[in-house]
Amino acid sequence: AQKVTQAQTEISVVEKEDVTLDCVYETRDTTYYLFWYKQPPSGELVFLIRRNSFDEQNEISGRYSWNFQKSTSSFNFTITASQVVDSAVYFCALSEALNAGNMLTFGGGTRLMVKP
Amino acid sequence: DSGVTQTPKHLITATGQRVTLRCSPRSGDLSVYWYQQSLDQGLQFLIQYYNGEERAKGNILERFSAQQFPDLHSELNLSSLELGDSALYFCASSVGIPHTDTQYFGPGTRLTVL
Numbered sequence: 001a002q003k004v005t006q007a008q009t010e011i012s013v014v015e016k017e018d019v020t021l022d023c024v025y026e027t028r029d030t031t032y033y034l035f036w037y038k039q040p041p042s043g044e045l046v047f048l049i050r051r052n053s054f055d056e057q058n059e060i061s062g063r064y065s066w067n068f069q070k071s072t073s074s075f076n077f078t079i080t081a082s083q084v085v086d087s088a089v090y091f092c093a094l095s096e097a098l099n100a101g102n103m104l105t106f107g108g109g110t111r112l113m114v115k116p
Numbered sequence: 117d118s119g120v121t122q123t124p125k126h127l128i129t130a131t132g133q134r135v136t137l138r139c140s141p142r143s144g145d146l147s148v149y150w151y152q153q154s155l156d157q158g159l160q161f162l163i164q165y166y167n168g169e170e171r172a173k174g175n176i177l178e179r180f181s182a183q184q185f186p187d188l189h190s191e192l193n194l195s196s197l198e199l200g201d202s203a204l205y206f207c208a209s210s211v212g213i214p215h216t217d218t219q220y221f222g223p224g225t226r227l228t229v230l
Contacts, residue, residue, distance in 0.1 A: 035218070044118070045206060045221035091159065101172025102147065102210065104219060106159040 002027045004094050006107035013082050014115050021077045021110045023092030029053075031097035034068065034075045035104065040088040048090075051075065082114045119143065120209050120222035128228045134195040137225045141188055141209030147171070148190040149210075149219055150182055154203040165190055166212050197229045 003026040036048040063080045093104040119142035150162040161174035165184035184190045208219040
């Protein structure tokens with residue numbers, strides 16, 4: 001069965017520090033999709049990135065970057081030069097091709113607090 | 117703004133009651149998903165509909181039911197409510213092409229059962 005683990009429940013940094021959020025997943029499927037979502041204090045879930053299992057290229061979007069490593073079943077998220085507005089709970093999620101639908105299995109989330 | 121709308125934003129009710137949560141997907145999306153976020157269980161998938169038909173079911177209680185209407189909006193019905201049903205209920209939508217699309221989430225409905 002699929003599983004997503006975010007071992008860091010809470011991280012606190014000072015503004016301008018770099019921070020990496022870890023995500024480890026388990027799946028028996030060879031085709032799967034990985035996601036990161038952000039949940040700011042207002043509560044909504046905001047989509048950040050989607051990666052499929054055949055694309056191990058790292059991605060950078062502004063201050064955000066993602067490191068996908070199939071060998072270690074990890075999909076880590078780094079925020080460079082963090083800002084107070086980055087304070088949120090971040091969720092990593094997995095969707096397997098074997099599933100009839102596209103259901104997402106979420107990790108427990110990492111609460112990031114960026115202090116000024 | 118994801119384009120997914122959910123009503124109401126907040127709902128306070130009593131144990132034993134029944135409530136209906138409503139979701140309108142993004143324009144063009146055929147799939148609707150319901151998730152529950154609670155402190156003890158985290159974010160859990162409940163059910164998915166695609167173009168009016170149930171496609172996948174997760175950890176949805178028998179007291180809960182959902183449907184998707186011809187105009188593609190969806191409703192989640194929760195009955196015989198218990199204190200433990202208090203949670204944030206999210207609706208998400210996607211184009212619906214299996215395994216190629218991304219789910220966009222609505223703002224959620226916060227349900228409080230007293």
